[in-house]
Amino acid sequence: MSLRSPLGAVLGLGSAKGGSAHWYGQRVSAVALVLLGLWFLLSLACLGAADHAAVVAWLHLPLSSALAVLLVVVAAHHAHLGLQVVVEDYVASKGTRVAVLLAIKFALVAAALIGVLAVLRIALGAAA
């Protein structure tokens, strides 16, 4: 039996029983990004001089485009979880905090969407 009132929980004065999902999601995306980040840097190194035809040919490969979409989505998610913790820790004023958190969320979702659409456009477009 809980001694805390439902009102206290609702007003944000304690655990809403959702914290572990945030913590766990950050770790899972971190493991994925270890692999995706290393893959991306190695791919860049293999591309050599970054001319347009080489980048398009690279993202035309099904594996490359799939991993690039994953990289964009997982990196945006991981950045969102991390920036949220930083903002919650250092921005004291509640109004500013909510505004900054919303701005971060909107910017990351928009950027992730642009990134995914860009990869898909190259992947599904004409070969270079």
Added chain:
Amino acid sequence: MAQPERPLSPFLHYRWQYTNALSILHRISGVLLSGCFFLLVYWLAAAASGPQAYAGALRCLASPLTQFVLAGGLFAFCYHLLNGIRHLCFDAGVGFELATARKSGWAVAIGAVVLGAAAWLVLRGCLGGAV
């Protein structure tokens, strides 16, 4: 009237040591990498917009300021990667002993500088720098 001795918030009188220095560096590198994420999207969007847009984006990425940011981002990536793996080990309950944690902390700091410098030398051409 003498000021009464009041307790200070912990962060006001923690002395700097490797634990909190590495921890705040992890956050700073994470914030920097979040900024670099937008550069990645910019690069992908330019590539999807055609050769001319891509050439323009590469010129923009080759400017001294963005080159500085990209080099910093590369070091931040190496540090965040290595220290992130260190923290995943901590989360799994591995390497928590003080001596081990100190050793892995030094390894992460030195490894990030070495790995970052090597990655910058290899990747400078791809990131729009001197080819």
